[in-house]
Amino acid sequence: MAQVFGEPSPSALPPWVTRVLATILLALAAELGYYAAHRLAHRVPLLWRYHQLHHSANALTPLTGLREHPIDLLLFGNLIGFSVGLGGALFAYPLGAGVDGYFLSQTNILLFAYALTLANLRHTHLWLPFTGLAGHLFQSPAHHQLHHSRDPAHYDRNFGYALAVFDMMFGTLLVPRERQALRFGLVDTTADPSVQDFYIGPFETARAEPRALREAEPPA
Numbered sequence: 001m002a003q004v005f006g007e008p009s010p011s012a013l014p015p016w017v018t019r020v021l022a023t024i025l026l027a028l029a030a031e032l033g034y035y036a037a038h039r040l041a042h043r044v045p046l047l048w049r050y051h052q053l054h055h056s057a058n059a060l061t062p063l064t065g066l067r068e069h070p071i072d073l074l075l076f077g078n079l080i081g082f083s084v085g086l087g088g089a090l091f092a093y094p095l096g097a098g099v100d101g102y103f104l105s106q107t108n109i110l111l112f113a114y115a116l117t118l119a120n121l122r123h124t125h126l127w128l129p130f131t132g133l134a135g136h137l138f139q140s141p142a143h144h145q146l147h148h149s150r151d152p153a154h155y156d157r158n159f160g161y162a163l164a165v166f167d168m169m170f171g172t173l174l175v176p177r178e179r180q181a182l183r184f185g186l187v188d189t190t191a192d193p194s195v196q197d198f199y200i201g202p203f204e205t206a207r208a209e210p211r212a213l214r215e216a217e218p219p220a
Contacts, residue, residue, distance in 0.1 A: 013095075023101035025091050026084055027110040028163075033083025035166040037076040038159040047075060049202040055148060057123075058185035064123035069202060114162040123148075129176035136168050142176035150183045 013021075041051035050069040057064045102109045121128060121141040129135065129142035139160050147158040157174035160167050167173035 018095045019100065019102055021095055022088075022091060023108060023110060025095075026087060026101045027108050028165075029084045029087030030080050030108065030111060031161055031163045032087075032166055033080035034076065034161045035159050035170075036083070037079040038161075039156075039170075039172070040079075041072060041075060042156055042159070047072075050075075052186060053198055053202070055184075056186050057148075060123040060125055060145065060148060060184055062120050062123055065119075069199065071202070111162060119162070127176075127179045129179075130164075131175060131177065135164065135175035136173065137164055138162065139164050140176065143174070145182055145184075146174050146176055148182075148184045149180075150185060150187055154182075 041047045050071040053069050054064070054067050054072065057067055104112045107115070118128075118139075118141060122139075122144040124141060125145070127142055127145070128140055130138050130140035134140075135143070139158065139162055143158045143160075143164065146154045154174060157172055158164070158167055159172055164173055164175075
């Protein structure tokens with residue numbers, strides 16, 4: 001970018017101010033990358049073949065967050081990395097050269113704090129909702145439980161990780177209200193996939209059913 005726009009000027013703001021702003025903006029960039037990857041994983045039938053394994057859990061526990069196919073991890077990791085890298089390059093111009101955020105263990109401290117607290121409750125049956133303004137800004141555990149629900153009224157909702165702002169912007173937000181009796185898992189299966197089904201099955205399905213992949217409607 002420097003070859004096109006020139007070198008960014010040093011920031012005139014105090015260093016701590018630029019670091020706070022960079023921390024917030026980089027967290028937003030990571031959130032946008034996560035939202036984009038998550039929505040693609042649901043709406044592109046080929047990608048859904050891999051992501052649906054995460055949704056195949058009939059009961060939610062903190063370990064459900066690890067129930068992910070390697071292809072799914074590649075999708076999320078690359079889109080988040082691209083979004084954060086591009087965001088960091090763009091933020092360097094208004095915030096100044098060499099700007100960086102606050103990190104802990106190479107993780108944005110805002111996302112780190114969320115990962116240590118509410119993120120552990122996303123894949124549980126503990127109904128902890130954010131409503132009102134908070135429900136439009138942040139993802140509560142109840143937000144994500146609605147995302148995993150088998151109820152068609154809850155399909156394609158609440159794609160965000162820590163924030164609800166992009167769901168609100170793009171019309172996919174569903175703010176939880178009163179507690180509901182939710183069922184989880186996939187509509188067309190009741191059994192957990194075997195290890196072979198989990199890792200190899202999506203590749204075999206993608207090869208054997210290209211027409212079905214194009215026409216399939218992700219169930220959740």
